[in-house]
Amino acid sequence: MTVNFITQFPNVTILTNEPLSKYTNTKTGGSADLLAFPESAGEVQALLTFANENQVPVTVIGNASNLIVRDGGIRGLVMILTRMNSIKVVENQVIADAGASMIEVTKHAQAANLSGLEFAAGIPGSIGGAIFMNAGAYGGETSDVADSVLVLTRDGEIKTINREALDFGYRHSRVQDENDVVLSATYALVPGDGDVIQAKMDDLNAKRAAKQPLDLPSCGSVFKRPEGYFAGKLIHDAGLQGHQVGGAQVSTKHAGFIVNVDHATATDYLNLIHHVQAVVFKKFNVHLETEVRIIGESVTQD
Template identity: 45%
Template sequence: MNDLFLKELKEAAGDAGIIENEPMMRHTTFRVGGPADYFTAPDLNRLPELLHVCKKHGAACFIIGNGSNLLVGDKGIRGLVIQISDKTGEVSINDGRLKAGAGMLLSKAANMAANAGLSGMEFAAGIPGTVGGAVVMNAGAYDGEIKDILSNVTVLDEDGKKRELSVEELELGYRRSCIAGRHYIVTEAEFLLKQGNCDEIFAKMEKFRGLRTGKQPLEYPSAGSTFKRPEGYFAGKLIMDAGLSGFRVGGAQVSEKHCGFIINKDGASAKDIATLMQEVSEKVERRFGVTLEPEVRMIGEF
């Protein structure tokens, strides 16, 4: 990319600035990923101009939240990475409706709902993503998912135009939505919650956090469940029954605590993790005839 592109990117990013060759391992919970050519975590009002500059120069633009569902290749990302980060997170609560900026951590929004005596977001307490990332993934756990509580979403389209979308328009399904396919950027989400009892809400959140600590390998970097749950099965159980608990490729390992998690046990590369995912899928398919589909999103060059 040329100097003019960088100059225009810097102007568009404003105070957030543009970092060149930013290691993506700093921005993913797997703690792997090579450098992004350009990286910024701007104010949301800077997004249309950043999109415009990328389009004008034919550069790719990737949106990330907290990087908790991402596997970024070791060779990194060509183009601009825009992180929709917590500093853009604002929240308002009115009449049972909680409106949060896309960069706010979902767990923080869940805590705010609990403090306001609003129930429905308890399931989100231990999910380490942003509000935007959770809408994109239709994140869920235990007894709930985003789809159950979402009432309205604000996005920017590819041309940087603001659009309000209803839940139906998002085509939310199991760990999916139409957002990535349409190149929308989520900037705000509104959740419709029910009046509840603060103590009971916090107790439920605490219970869910405890279940996670007991069952999940939270002491190691990961991206949560590596594979989606295949219809009628549990990915972790299939992997365990295939004898793959503790199975390793380089520094990546199938967690012995929860086989549904691939962990960065010991300085894994993205290639290690991707190869392990591939081998696990092949072995499970051969043994049980069940196809495992990655839940983790793979981006960049491997």
């Protein structure tokens, strides 16, 4: 399998048995059998088609910011799309490749005096991940501004999905259900004042820095907001802030975050997540559903 992919795609960077801890924001995770870095939609399509023909499973990830890869790693082919990072502005639209940084996209919008993406100024993920989970913050969501998305289906077909058909919901989009690969997204924005836009972005980033543990590796917000509650407050009220399993700790700065304080493993993260869920359910009868995406194989029961 390894030789086939590397010889078939000599112009694509493909690594073997590569630790994914090098790429995840938690600095945890096992190895990928094959890790490819395509630089165009055509390369993604060709890699997927070849994998399908050879019955090799394919996993696609972006900036790995809201992701936990189990310590057993991922079998088959993993594609990281961060080298697909083109961003362009066309009139009142911003068109960005799946691997482009959400933060960079907000900077392009501001420079073009386009408003609507300010809420995303500090979101560390990629465009593909933001579409996948309808990323949001401070009262704004991707669904507010996403106009259309170019995707690659698992059958190898490239197609455009418009806003109405994306079925956006809270931390959900149709892309999750269909398991499509996001290639690019088009955002419909409105003209604004660049200085006002920048001021709002600066304000939100200051709030983020004051409240969130940005100085430590983490997967961002771990749990979805339960209806009628705030996950962080429930965790704090349960007395779990600062609780640690292995090298993973419930952040002392924001209880909704789990941080890597001492060479944590993905298993540490998952065991701590399960402990938090169990304690909160016992104390408040509220189930905390994970927002973070958890993929890969276990080396032990987690």
